[in-house]
Amino acid sequence: KGENKYHLFEESPFHYEFITEEGKEADRGEIGRIVLTKFNDTTPLIRYSVGDLFERRGECECGKDIYKFISRDEDKFKIQGVTVFKDRIEEALEPVKHHMKHYQVVIDESVEDDLPKPQIKLRAELEDDSEKVKKDIADAFSTNFEVAEKYNWKKGVEMDIFAPVEVEPTEFKQRKFRSIIDERYE
Helix, strand or coil: CCCCEECCCCCCCCEEEEECCCCCECCCCCEEEEEEEECCCCCCEEEEEEEEEEEEEEECCCCCEEEEEEEEHHHEEEECCEEEEHHHHHHHHHHHHHHEEEEEEEEEEEEECCEEEEEEEEEEEECCCCHHHHHHHHHHHHHHCEEECCEEHHHHHHCCCCCCCEEEECCCCCCCCCCEEECCCC
């Protein structure tokens, strides 16, 4: 459990499936969302998606498949056709997290010369909302946020593919809020 790896037991009342975005059963090394089925007379539950994404890993010592929890389905988004998970955002913000109490990532598009570009706005409760701190957060995020291997946001901005990251000081009044919002499709 400490390594975020799990396997399923045969005694479970549920039938588990791990379904990829293409709708097929995930093979080892692939990510799929967990779908549950429970057949009985009192509470039939057929192909219920709980919203959790797992990676199907190798085999446990007991011979069962091992699964690693990746994230919630709502904590992923696509940038230029690449699926990005929340853990990449958390890694990118690690060097500057001491400046923030809470944050929310908003994915949007800016339009320049009639061409849309992916844009990220970081809404954050900041300890200090000075221009220097906002610039440090935007720079650290741009440098550390890898959209794909060896391809960070900063490189995308330099290539004029992405819009620069914006940091917006915000106060979150609600106790629970979505940490990732994709406004491109809302």
